[in-house]
Amino acid sequence: xxxxxxxxxxxxxxxxxxxxxxxxxxxxxxxxxxxxxxxxxxxxxxxxxxxxxxxxxxxxxxxxxxxxxxxxxxxxxxxxxxxxxxxxxxxxxxxxxxxxxxxxxxxxxxxxxxxxxxxxxxxxxxxxxxxxxxxxxxxxxxxxxxxxxxxxxxxxxxxxxxxxxxxxxxxxxxxxxxxxxxxxxxxxxxxxxxxxxxxxxxxxxxxxxxxxxxxxxxxxxxxxxxxxxxxxxxxxxxxxxxxxxxxxxxxxxxxxxxxxxxxxxxxxxxxxxxxxxxxxxxxxxxxxxxxxxxxxxxxxxxxxxxxxxxxxxxxxxxxxxxxxxxxxxxxxxxxxxxxxxxxxxxxxxxxxxxxxxxxxxxxxxxxxxxxxxxxxxxxxxxxxxxxxxxxxxxxxxxxxxxxxxxxxxxxxxxxxxxxxxxxxxxxxxxxxxxxxxxxxxxxxxxxx
Numbered sequence: 001x002x003x004x005x006x007x008x009x010x011x012x013x014x015x016x017x018x019x020x021x022x023x024x025x026x027x028x029x030x031x032x033x034x035x036x037x038x039x040x041x042x043x044x045x046x047x048x049x050x051x052x053x054x055x056x057x058x059x060x061x062x063x064x065x066x067x068x069x070x071x072x073x074x075x076x077x078x079x080x081x082x083x084x085x086x087x088x089x090x091x092x093x094x095x096x097x098x099x100x101x102x103x104x105x106x107x108x109x110x111x112x113x114x115x116x117x118x119x120x121x122x123x124x125x126x127x128x129x130x131x132x133x134x135x136x137x138x139x140x141x142x143x144x145x146x147x148x149x150x151x152x153x154x155x156x157x158x159x160x161x162x163x164x165x166x167x168x169x170x171x172x173x174x175x176x177x178x179x180x181x182x183x184x185x186x187x188x189x190x191x192x193x194x195x196x197x198x199x200x201x202x203x204x205x206x207x208x209x210x211x212x213x214x215x216x217x218x219x220x221x222x223x224x225x226x227x228x229x230x231x232x233x234x235x236x237x238x239x240x241x242x243x244x245x246x247x248x249x250x251x252x253x254x255x256x257x258x259x260x261x262x263x264x265x266x267x268x269x270x271x272x273x274x275x276x277x278x279x280x281x282x283x284x285x286x287x288x289x290x291x292x293x294x295x296x297x298x299x300x301x302x303x304x305x306x307x308x309x310x311x312x313x314x315x316x317x318x319x320x321x322x323x324x325x326x327x328x329x330x331x332x333x334x335x336x337x338x339x340x341x342x343x344x345x346x347x348x349x350x351x352x353x354x355x356x357x358x359x360x361x362x363x364x365x366x367x368x369x370x371x372x373x374x375x376x377x378x379x380x381x382x383x384x385x386x387x388x389x390x391x392x393x394x395x396x397x398x399x400x401x402x403x404x405x406x407x408x409x410x411x412x413x414x415x416x417x418x419x420x421x422x423x424x425x426x427x428x429x430x431x432x433x434x435x436x437x438x439x440x441x442x443x444x445x446x447x448x
Contacts, residue, residue: 004157012155015316016308018087024230028237030160031080034225035218035245037163038298040170041291042128042273043121044250047214048257051207054411057198061258064207069250071208072215075357077243079219081235082364083226089302090223090360092309097363097427098385099378107309109352110220111323114303116349118296118327122148125292126331131274132285138332145328148293152300152320156228159301163294170294173287178256180280202410206397209413211254215246216416217350219357221302300324348398354416355388358424366431380430388423392416 004013006025014023051061079090086093091110095103122144129140151162226238260276277284304319314322359381392415397406406413 006157008157008161009154010157011153011317012157013316014156015319016089016092016305019228021231024084024087024228026160026229028229028233028241030164031226031238031241032245033164033167034160035076035080035242036249037167037170037294038218039246039249039295040167040174040253041121041295042124042288043295044214044253045257045260047211047250048254049261050210052258052261054203054207055198055200056203056207058258060199060204061207061261062255064204065211065254065258066251068208068211069215069247069254072212073243073246073250075216075361076218076222076246077239078361078364079222079357080226080242081239083223084229084231084233084235084238086223087227087231088223089221089227089305089309091220091306093223094360094363094381095378097359097378097381099382102378102382102385104310106220106352106356107306109349111303111306111310112349113217113220114299114306115323115327115330118299118303118323119330121292121296121299122327123331125289125296128273128285128288128292132282132289141328141332144289144292144296145324148296149300149321149324151293151297152304152324153317155301155316155320156225159294159297160225162297166290166294170287170291173283173290174253176280177277177284177287178252180278180284181256181260181276200410202412205409205412205414209397209416211250213350213353213416215250216353216357218246219353221298221305224302224305225298299327348396348400351392351396351398351415351419352385352389355385355392355419355423358388358420358422359384359427362424362428363431366428380427380434384423384427384430387426388419391422392419 002022004010004023048061048065051064052058054061056064082090082093091106092103094106098106122141125144126137126140129135129144130137133140135143151158222242226242229238273284273288274281300320300323303323304316307314307319307322308316312319363381394403394405395409395413395415395418396403397411397413397415402411403415406415
């Protein structure tokens with residue numbers, strides 16, 4: 001008997017447990033609008049500033065954006081494609097790889113990431129709402145938190161329906177914002193002044209790493225929004241729609257960010273945005289506010305699932321309330337001033353994603369080829385993960401920590417790529433050794 005199916009105006013009854021076969025529904029194309037709307041916001045825009053701010057010329061900053069997004073979106077799409085087969089979020093679904101303790105530890109990281117980014121996004125939305133309406137900081141914060149929370153409480157079907165319409169509405173508004181921004185921008189070549197130079201391999205690799213890490217930061221929640229799809233859904237279609245949705249929106253807004261970066265953000269993000277948009281300031285601020293709702297709802301929803309994955313006996317809708325309330329408290333006394341510091345902390349924290357991803361993908365693809373073997377205990381996944389993190393530390397380059405080897409490499413941050421490769425290859429090696437041991441043991445027992 002079905003209890004949820006495609007009902008939109010009903011609170012989702014399921015959490016991290018595997019979705020029953022009779023409740024499976026939806027189509028792969030939903031992944032396009034979900035990921036498109038989720039990243040259709042000013043945070044993505046400002047991510048595009050970084051290459052130019054690091055000192056790259058405009059053309060190399062744009063090239064770094066394209067490379068980072070083309071590579072990073074592919075990994076998010078892989079995790080999304082795993083959703084129909086898992087029928088549950090990917091971290092609790094990887095208990096066979098990391099064991100119960102490993103899943104609990106990873107869920108803590110996932111919980112911190114979602115709660116923290118929700119707080120940062122709320123702070124940004126509050127700034128925009130205060131410029132639009134005569135509201136106090138806390139009044140604006142409460143309004144935005146409650147509005148986002150309503151979406152998250154209803155859950156999976158409501159989020160997909162909401163993001164479908166927001167991809168259209170906010171998409172049209174951002175097209176307008178893009179047109180106005182480019183019109184108000186002085187001639188790109190003249191303003192950037194970076195075209196004739198401003199290139200180093202270290203900074204170029206760092207800029208690629210930033211856009212790459214932005215993409216893979218979503219991978220721990222990648223299966224949250226595809227787990228209801230029927231188990232026989234084409235993995236290729238899920239991969240393709242997720243990939244195109246992410247690639248289209250991040251490349252578009254980040255390149256726009258690179259083009260506008262030459263004007264600087266010394267006056268603060270909202271002041272900069274208002275100056276850039278001129279007489280179109282009000283619809284532009286409205287665009288910012290509306291664009292924050294999808295990403296906030298996703299952070300609350302996935303943060304709630306992470307809380308459940310920790311083993312906390314709490315209903316999914318109530319866990320979303322706890323996450324929303326926690327994020328609101330994080331910034332309620334800081335009046336938004338903590339946003340920059342906390343976002344830097346979160347970027348440093350996100351270094352765990354790449355080695356985790358390496359292990360999960362190695363396990364997934366190896367089991368596709370050899371499902372009869374590949375028995376692993378949690379220690380193999382945890383050991384591979386820890387080794388991946390440890391090897392990458394000297395190569396890290398963030399606002400809070402710069403590794404000694406990153407300094408010697410001109411600022412290049414290859415930690416994400418290195419940790420993913422090391423953890424994935426090590427875990428794969430352990431699986432092969434275990435399978436070889438099983439292959440030797442089985443014939444020996446047969447002879448007896």
